[in-house]
Structure formats: C-alpha cells, structure tokens
Amino acid sequence: MVKAKQPNKTVDNGRKANGQFGAGNDFGERSGPYSKQDREWKRQAEEAMRRAVPVERLERIMDVMAQKAEDGNAEAAKFIADRLLGKAPQQLNVGGADGGPLELTVNVTPPKNK
Numbered sequence: 001m002v003k004a005k006q007p008n009k010t011v012d013n014g015r016k017a018n019g020q021f022g023a024g025n026d027f028g029e030r031s032g033p034y035s036k037q038d039r040e041w042k043r044q045a046e047e048a049m050r051r052a053v054p055v056e057r058l059e060r061i062m063d064v065m066a067q068k069a070e071d072g073n074a075e076a077a078k079f080i081a082d083r084l085l086g087k088a089p090q091q092l093n094v095g096g097a098d099g100g101p102l103e104l105t106v107n108v109t110p111p112k113n114k
Helices: 036-052 055-070 074-085
Strands: none
Touching: 055 074
C-alpha cells in the first residue's frame, strides 16, 4: 500500500498538516540552532575572522601559547590541549556523602477518613 504524501499547507495553529511548524510561525522556519539565518550568520562571521586573522598570524599566536605552556603556564597548556584533544567531558557524580549511596527518606501520611 502506497501512502499518499500530505501537502505542507499551514493550518490555523501555525503548524503544517504533518505537525511541523509552518511558515509564519515564530518557532518555525527561522528558529533553532541550525536555521538558515543562523547558518548564514555563522558563515559570515567565520569569513570575517579568516580575513582578520590570517593563518600566519594564528601560527604565531600558537607559537606564543606553546612557549607559555612549556614555561609552566597551566592556562596555556589547557588551551592547547583543549584544541588538540578536545575538551574533557563533564563528569557528574551522583551519590551520597563521601561517595556513598544516596539516602532516600519517604514520609507517608495516611489519608484522612471522611
């Protein structure tokens, strides 16, 4: 059985027939981290940075950071490691006091008789 594709008409609530946000809905076409406007802005910002900071200048900056790291500057060493290895993931420890198990207290109140 072949299912007919529903048209992408926007209904009264600002959504398409398939439930997605439609054109004109403030949460639709232009929202989200990967919207066309956001991608275009990011592309333009990256181009501007490339023009302002050529590769040769970045190499000089990294040389300075590497020298500072070798001289014992922890922030410079962290900067370089973050760029080369990626930032370390945040660790979330869920536990009780001193790493022991969580204590859970439940207070139950019986219902009042009516």
